[in-house]
Amino acid sequence: MAEFKKITEQASLHDHLEQQSTGALLRGINQEDKKVAEAVGKVVPQLEKLVDALAVRFRKGGRLFYIGAGTSGRLGILDASEIPPTFGMPHDRVIGLIAGGDGAIRKAVEFAEDNTIQAWKDLMEFNINSNDTVVGIAASGTTPYVLGGVKDAKENGLLTAGITNNPGSPLATSVDIPIEIEVGPEFVTGSTRMKSGTSQKLALNMISTALMIKIGRVKGNKMVDMQLSNNKLVDRGTRYLVEALDMDYASAERALKKYGSVREAISQLKR
Known part of the structure; x- marks a missing residue:
């Protein structure tokens, strides 16, 4: 296996940002963003494997759990929160958990992501079982909260997957289905809320939407079970x-x- 390198921490391909015009900054960000969809396209086989496995478990009553910290955790919660109104599913079938609890959705909780045992404690509150699936999300692939959660989940017989932007990372090597999206260095060095976060959002859209279609929540191309809430x-x-x-x-x-x-x-x- 190739040596693990944190691509997400490598220096930006753009420099002297503070000296650039607004237009140059925006064009530079857009130039980097154009790379994201192509990078996600390369992991479609891994996404397919996850969705097919999820569909089997869902039909048995299984649930999908996303776990993450910071931006990754918030993106998991965002995706989970949109499933009930879009597809009419109960709120307890796709669940997003973030290091530090719900308060961390709006405001960062210091050192919450460094706790290796809290994710499993959070999952246990949902009476988690072997039909459930845990997807860890971490751009770095090294977040202790996520690593601890997928490790415990796997040891307890759950299907595990990991979405990361660093190929060969600890997260990728510790799950059943690694989804390694290599988007390259960020426009602002290390700011994984940018390309890495965008790639995670695209992957989550694909996972949950394809899953809902596979289990019959779409007819033709229409959301026939959406909640009529407005x-x-x-x-x-x-x-x-x-x-x-x-x-x-x-x-x-x-x-x-x-x-x-x-x-x-x-x-x-x-x-």
Whole structure:
């Protein structure tokens, strides 16, 4: 195995940033960002392996847990929080945990990420079991909170995966499915909230969306189980029914409100 090097800590390819114009700074950031999607594309086989394994476990009642610290933890929580409104899933099927607890979502908790045993304690509060999957997220691949969590999860028979931006990192070598997204040095040296964070967001979008499609939460290309929690979503659902059933808007809206979801409305009206 090649020697592990922290690419995320290597010097930026851009220098004298404080001397650059605003336009030059923005173009430089954009130039680096263009590399991210290509880097994520290279790990599609690993993402595919994870999604297929997740789908099997989900059908058995398993859950998906994201664990991370700082930006990585917040991105996991963001992805998890969007599953119920988008796909109508219960809040307890995809769960994001961050080092330092919910307070760390808004404000950093000092040294919380350095605790190697806290992640497993956090997971145990959910009565975690062998049908569940733990995905550790850490740009560096060395975050103790994440490493401890995936280690304990794996030892207890759970499927583990790791999303990192440093190939060959401790996280990558300690999980069942390593997802190593090499985006290169950051525009501001070591600022992994930038390209690394963007790559993690893309990967999480792919994992959760593909999983929800695989378990039947999308019909055609429509979110038929989305929560009707505001007027925009009611309008979107109504338009889905108009298209699917060739009905007028007013009738579709009444049906949607009566049956509570696009899926149920289509099921009832096709009888």
